[in-house]
Amino acid sequence: MANEKFWLQLFQPKVEWVEDACTLCEKNPLFQKVPLKSIRWLVTRMHPRKYSAGELVVGMGNSGAGAVLILSGEVSIRVNDVELGRMHRGDLFGEVALAADLPRTAEVLAAQDCELVFFLRSDLQEWLAIMPKEAARLLQNLSKMLAERLMDKNKMISKKNDSDF
């Protein structure tokens, strides 16, 4: 019975999570103005994983292969054992790894049992080759998100410098 399930799954995409992930992606700023049809195409190529509470999802300093979308559960973002925040269903983290193979800037731990979906850089590159227009839209959104984050950091640094003086 289990064998039969394995062979069925080998050639048939598991659709239960695909619908859910499509809805979440559609609401995420990274996928803003990307047609639903393209989102669906991309989501069917993503990789769902299950994590138990307390399990390490992303290690700080490790190379990143891509971004991660939270389907269910909660994750804790930490730097040097200090919790910076928590992320929930529908949130996406590790987007920097979509742009470049850079070390992860924080550690992510599963705070509860989680269902996560990995959107890998290689999936994005494949998508870019097949649907360049739609992928370019996503890259535009990604650059906007990263630029906004850089501006926030700059503001934080300048505020900190002002308060130091």
Add this chain to the structure above:
Amino acid sequence: MIVISRVVTNPVILALIVFGVGIAAVYGFVLVASPILFTLILSATFYAALSPTVDNLVRRDINQSSAVAIVMVVVVVLMLGLTALLYPTVSAQFSNFSSRSANLDERIITLCTQVDFWARAHLGKGFDAHAMAATLVQALSSNAASMSHSVTSFFSSVAFSLVLVPLVTFFLLKDYRMLRNTTMQVLPNRYFELGWMVYNVATVQLQKYVRGISIQAVVMSVVCTVGFWLAGIEYAPVLGLLVGLLNLIPIFGISLAKIPPVMVVLLSDKPDFMSILLALMVVFVAQAVDNMYLIPRVVAKSASLHPLTVMVGVMLAGYYYGFIGLILAVPVIFSMKVIYCELVSGFRHFGPKQAD
């Protein structure tokens, strides 16, 4: 206990263990799949060549299954048409060639007598044409026998695979990505990202290398075909293709590539010394182009292997897997090197941390 923990947390040893298990799994697969291994390799090559076309159709709003079906129908019709068109010519040429090879020794004696006559007239010195012919026939037949056995078995494998290859290619084009993703799901959470990174780096490097040697084979085949045709040597396209393929074999290919054109000249209606020289010159010129332009610009950048590794690998692959082994030895060794290096660098980041 501390020693075991150090061994298990050492990235080099960890990579060696994973690599060893991987090699054992691949070896087991090769053993089990050996009757259809050539078919699988050929299908994978077709998959790599055709998947950009399928992607292109998908980009034009055609769904994946229809795109694969369209591409496969076009390819199969083209293959059938080409076979129907070329079969009578190739078959006639082969029967003509085999009838000529029956009196190879007589042709060599005629050639040696010609050279002896020319040497006596111009240099005032000659040699024993019959003794020289006997030595030449012996040397040629030992080389040609092994090469013709390898080449014949290669082409019979191609013929056998013709039925299965389109089917396997169809399913690869349709389901390969899904199959790959499902296989990668087996990886534990901790090594999931590492697995994908190793896979991506290895595929990109291997693609670069295969693209490099394919360009090399095509350019060599075209240069040799044109050269043989200009020199008036028979079977120029087949010879060009054969020299292009033989040239892919590292170290030994450079010598092996010279045998087929010499054999064809010897088996022609009027074998003469000048034609042999011309045939050899064509191969020399093609190999000069290869060494000066193709290898440094196209191939060398993508494969950096020690010559001794290549030599031992090619000899062993040739011994165990014949002509296919000779051609695939370098890409396989190269992939193994890339995967091992990526595993070591990956385990440095993702592996268990060493205790101080």
